[in-house]
Amino acid sequence: MTHTILLTGASGMLGSRVALALCQRGHRVVGADIAGAKVAHENYTHAVCDLTRPDDVAALFDAHAVDRVIHLAALAHVTGETDLSWNRYFMLNVLVSQHVFEQAAKAGIPVFFASTVDVYGLQRGTVSEATPPAPVGGYARSKYEAEQRLLSLMGDTPVFIARFAPVYTADDMRDVRKRYYLKYPSLAFTVGGGTDYAFLNLDRVVEVVCQWADREKAPAGLVNFCDDAPFNSGAMVQADKRSGTAGRVLRLPGWVGKLGLGASRLCPPMLRLNVGKVLNPYRFDTAAMKRFLDGGDGAPCYREKPDLRGVRVLLLEGFARQNMALMPALKALGCHLTTYNSSKLDVGYASRWPDVKLLKHWDREDGASSFAALMAVLREGHYDVVIPMTDFSAMLLSAHIDEVRPLAWPAVNEPGVFRRAADKQRTMQACEAAGVPCPRTLYDMNSADEILAAGLPFPFIIKPRVGYGSIGFHVIRSAEQLRQVFPEALKRFGGMVVQEYIPQTGTQYKCEVFLDADGAPKSAVVFDKTRWYPIDGGSTCCSCSVHRPDIAADSIRLLQHIGWVGYGDVDLIEDPRDGVAKVMEINPRITASVKVCFAAGVDFARQIVELGMGLPVTDYPDYRDGVRLRYMHTDVLWFMQSPNRFKAKPGWFDFRHTTDQIFSPRDPLPWFTYTIQGLRKRKTEMAKRAR
Numbered sequence: 001m002t003h004t005i006l007l008t009g010a011s012g013m014l015g016s017r018v019a020l021a022l023c024q025r026g027h028r029v030v031g032a033d034i035a036g037a038k039v040a041h042e043n044y045t046h047a048v049c050d051l052t053r054p055d056d057v058a059a060l061f062d063a064h065a066v067d068r069v070i071h072l073a074a075l076a077h078v079t080g081e082t083d084l085s086w087n088r089y090f091m092l093n094v095l096v097s098q099h100v101f102e103q104a105a106k107a108g109i110p111v112f113f114a115s116t117v118d119v120y121g122l123q124r125g126t127v128s129e130a131t132p133p134a135p136v137g138g139y140a141r142s143k144y145e146a147e148q149r150l151l152s153l154m155g156d157t158p159v160f161i162a163r164f165a166p167v168y169t170a171d172d173m174r175d176v177r178k179r180y181y182l183k184y185p186s187l188a189f190t191v192g193g194g195t196d197y198a199f200l201n202l203d204r205v206v207e208v209v210c211q212w213a214d215r216e217k218a219p220a221g222l223v224n225f226c227d228d229a230p231f232n233s234g235a236m237v238q239a240d241k242r243s244g245t246a247g248r249v250l251r252l253p254g255w256v257g258k259l260g261l262g263a264s265r266l267c268p269p270m271l272r273l274n275v276g277k278v279l280n281p282y283r284f285d286t287a288a289m290k291r292f293l294d295g296g297d298g299a300p301c302y303r304e305k306p307d308l309r310g311v312r313v314l315l316l317e318g319f320a321r322q323n324m325a326l327m328p329a330l331k332a333l334g335c336h337l338t339t340y341n342s343s344k345l346d347v348g349y350a351s352r353w354p355d356v357k358l359l360k361h362w363d364r365e366d367g368a369s370s371f372a373a374l375m376a377v378l379r380e381g382h383y384d385v386v387i388p389m390t391d392f393s394a395m396l397l398s399a400h401i402d403e404v405r406p407l408a409w410p411a412v413n414e415p416g417v418f419r420r421a422a423d424k425q426r427t428m429q430a431c432e433a434a435g436v437p438c439p440r441t442l443y444d445m446n447s448a449d450e451i452l453a454a455g456l457p458f459p460f461i462i463k464p465r466v467g468y469g470s471i472g473f474h475v476i477r478s479a480e481q482l483r484q485v486f487p488e489a490l491k492r493f494g495g496m497v498v499q500e501y502i503p504q505t506g507t508q509y510k511c512e513v514f515l516d517a518d519g520a521p522k523s524a525v526v527f528d529k530t531r532w533y534p535i536d537g538g539s540t541c542c543s544c545s546v547h548r549p550d551i552a553a554d555s556i557r558l559l560q561h562i563g564w565v566g567y568g569d570v571d572l573i574e575d576p577r578d579g580v581a582k583v584m585e586i587n588p589r590i591t592a593s594v595k596v597c598f599a600a601g602v603d604f605a606r607q608i609v610e611l612g613m614g615l616p617v618t619d620y621p622d623y624r625d626g627v628r629l630r631y632m633h634t635d636v637l638w639f640m641q642s643p644n645r646f647k648a649k650p651g652w653f654d655f656r657h658t659t660d661q662i663f664s665p666r667d668p669l670p671w672f673t674y675t676i677q678g679l680r681k682r683k684t685e686m687a688k689r690a691r
Contacts, residue, residue: 001216004028006066006109008051008100009073011035014114014167014205018072019044021206022213030064033073052091057099061107068218069104070112070209071097076139086138093142094149101153110158110218111150112209117163117198117224117282119144122273125657128285129222129299130601130622136273148304158220160212161301165200165226165284175199179278180233185240186247192254194234197281198226211293221298223288265665285624300621308609309334312384314377314408316340317362318348319677320389321631321661324670325595327353329605338381340374345677347662347670364392371396375403383408385612387590391466394589395422409612413565413588420562421586424497425465427558428583434561436554437582439575441499446490448483451498459501462486464493475501502582506574508532509548509581510540511555512597513568514607516617519560522607523620524552525597530650533634535642540593541635544650545600545627551581558583566611567604592661596629599659628658633678 005022009015010031016038022029023043030045031037037046045064050056051073075084075092097113104111120127121134135141147161166175179197181188204227212219240246257279264275288299313330315323318341330337331353338355339348342362349357361373374396378386386408388394397410398418404410412418420426431438445451462485464472472493476482489496508529514522531542555570569587574580590604597604600623610617628650639645639652646652663671 001214002026002028003068003213004030004064004066005068005070005213006030006032006060006064007070007072008032008096009071010046011038012072014202015072017202017206018070018209021210025210025214027213030060030066032060051096051099054099054102057103061103067109068112068213069100069109070114070213071100072114073100074114074143084138086141089138089142090145093139094145097146098149098153101150105153105155105157108157110160110220111154112160112162112212113147113150114209115143115147115161115163116140117165117226117284119147119163120282122269122276123282124280125599125627126283126285126624127224128601128622128624129224129288129302130620131624132601132603133302136269147301151301151303158218159301160219160298161222162208162212163222163224164205165198165224165282167200167202167205169202176231176236179281180237182250185245187250188237188240188246188248189250189252190234190237191252191257191279194232194237195257195279195281196230196232196283198230198284200226208292215295219292219297221288221292222301223292223298224284224286225289226284226286228286300619303618305606305618306610306615307334308606308613310336311609311613312336312338312382313609314338314340314381314383314386315348315354315389316374316387316393317342317389318346318357319343321347321592321674322389322590322594323348323351324662324664324667325598326387326590326605327351328664328667329598329603330609333606333609335609338383340377343677345673347674350670350673352667352669364390367392367396371400375407378404378407385409385411385609387411387608389590391422391587391589394418398588411566411608411612413563417563417565418588421559421564421568421588423465423495424463424467424585425495427586428497428499430562431558431583434557436558436561437580439499439502439582439584441497445496445498448479448486451482451486452479456498456500460499461501462489462496462498464489465495465497467493472496502573502575503577504573506576509546509551509572509574510543510591510593511548511551511570511572512591512594512602512604513552513555513559513564513570514604514617514620515556515559515565515568516611517565519563519565521556521560522617523602523604523623524556525600525602525623526551527593527596527600527629530628531635531638531642531648533638533641535638539631539634541631541633541638543593543596543629545596545623545625547625548581554581554583558586562586567608592631593629595659595661596627597623599629600624600627626657628656629661630658631661633662633675 005027007019007029010019011033019029019031019039023041028043032047032049034050049060118140119133119135120131121136133144135144150159168175176199177184237249261279264272292298313335318339336355340358341349362370388397394412397404398412398415428438428441442454459475459477462474474485510527512525516522526548527543527545529540530544533541559568569591571584572581573584575582602620602623607617662674
């Protein structure tokens, strides 16, 4: 199907190529540029237009009955430009774009907007369309601002944002070679075996724009575009050497690159960004690009989030390691952050992030006195949101939710919903009712004889109906062991869950879900439980983000079935006998491993605060695969005790794409205080988990 297309920037290097290709495909093109025409074709009409003048842009739309807009006009950071000030970037990239978008929105005309991958700024790991932008410099900032204005203006009219990697042609390789030539062509360098750089051939740019224009229904969404294969600096330098165009080559070991990246952290953002482009270039997830090229839409557009500056947040239980993920995230949002601590050794007290650090009474053996102390703080502090870190505080807030709500919004569920999630037996019953896979479970067992009469084959497990970690967990392998263990466990923990034992050779998973006030899913991050401690069944000490849509769908369905709102954690294990991931429990509070979700690109802190403030909850439809989180305090113990210490995948000594639960170079002190506390508590915690 052919269209009448308004093409801005039609006289530029890219615009003239696109205009000719569109005309050759049968489209009628109205090219708008402040310069004269560069294209001669029967389907082409040129309009000299100053796009900085809104009246001229309106007249352009009035004069031509177009049904598509392709907006390429922009000021880039190109050689020869003498004025690259923010004012000029803002005028040519933001205001010009707004003038075009306003007219397109008024007429309901779909828009293709050429943006840049530079909007991602400083990033680690693989970049996808779900990666939050962090633009550095005038060009990137102006392009991202133009994107956001496009999204805010267009409403339901289709919008397509193409974020292009640096563009090159066979005749112009300057953008490529400047990554690894100190002085072209006399002095080149390589780091290690060479570095892979993502670029975009001009021919693919033209093909992408034409594909968008060719379709009867305008594609919508966001896509990062790059070549299928990267340029490797080592291979390129070798090719230049063979052709006689390269001079001297400096061959630097890989550690020099790592040292340079480390040193760049002390540099201003723009210099740090330029160093990163050379030593740690973007790696792109190309799934969305492939979908588009195969005829699909783009990924959902990343929309600017609500302003949460000044929201007063209270984080409970400063000793909990979950704080290490939430504190920097809340400060990045501009929230006023207070931590509730019971010791100066708590990470919430040692950290640099809190605005206020409270030292107050907190006793998990005495809920009444702990709640009284908390209520006194809430009455005095004027908080907007209070977030519990452990089962104890979450249970306490839920049980007293009506007393807390007038003082601050508590990030917990209503008592009835909370109990359905916290009670592992009720969770299994909810799984069966919702059609979610779970282990075979015996309900309301009160004696060893009842269990044996039910005929559940050995081995099977028993664990407290309400609990955390691996406390009270037992693998029962004989009737004698059951008769010895069960009565004491029942006395100590109350009700016990009795269910089939799933062989531990299957992968264990966690799925972190966020549902808004209407129960609509806003995010679902799945990560595997690569290693755990104690080694026969315990808490995660190494995990990695993965994409398992089946696990996400089951977890969402389960939480929706019980009426859950907000953040919820579902634990699962893949049964090696049938390959099905089965639910083990719901943790009705923030999991200790939540930091992997933040590293993968999902900001649960934002979602919690938005829900608490009654704002629309940000949607995170995607996240990055292969992001690892390690809890080195127990991963070291796993290494010492596991017979698979040298067979683990990923290897124990593999620290690529990895962050630690506690340690942060930007906030190092909590690691030391947490270690001191851990050494003090180790004997007590291991006694709780004794088998």
